Amino acid sequence: MEITVKLPEVLAERAKSSGLAPDVYVERLLGRIADISARKSAARAQLSDELLEDWEHFRATGLHLDGEEVDVWLEGLEKGQNPDLPELHT
Numbered sequence: 001m002e003i004t005v006k007l008p009e010v011l012a013e014r015a016k017s018s019g020l021a022p023d024v025y026v027e028r029l030l031g032r033i034a035d036i037s038a039r040k041s042a043a044r045a046q047l048s049d050e051l052l053e054d055w056e057h058f059r060a061t062g063l064h065l066d067g068e069e070v071d072v073w074l075e076g077l078e079k080g081q082n083p084d085l086p087e088l089h090t
Contacts, residue, residue, distance in 0.1 A: 061090070064089070065085075069086045072086075
């Protein structure tokens with residue numbers, strides 16, 4: 001099966017200047033897109049696993065920070081400081 005891909009002008013110019021045949025350029029571009037998509041999917045899955053672990057830890061221990069504590073900590077980071085994370089509490 002043959003698929004025709006119309007590249008946006010910017011990509012068409014890059015394809016021309018790359019010296020690659022248009023079909024090779026598109027194949028490499030699609031490969032890069034697939035790789036990026038796979039990495040994003042793996043990162044989302046890892047984040048989901050970590051969030052679930054954190055939720056289970058909170059449910060088991062009740063340890064947490066409140067919004068004000070987090071805001072103060074984030075403000076320090078925004079100012080270029082390296083503040084210690086506040087102590088978790090119940």
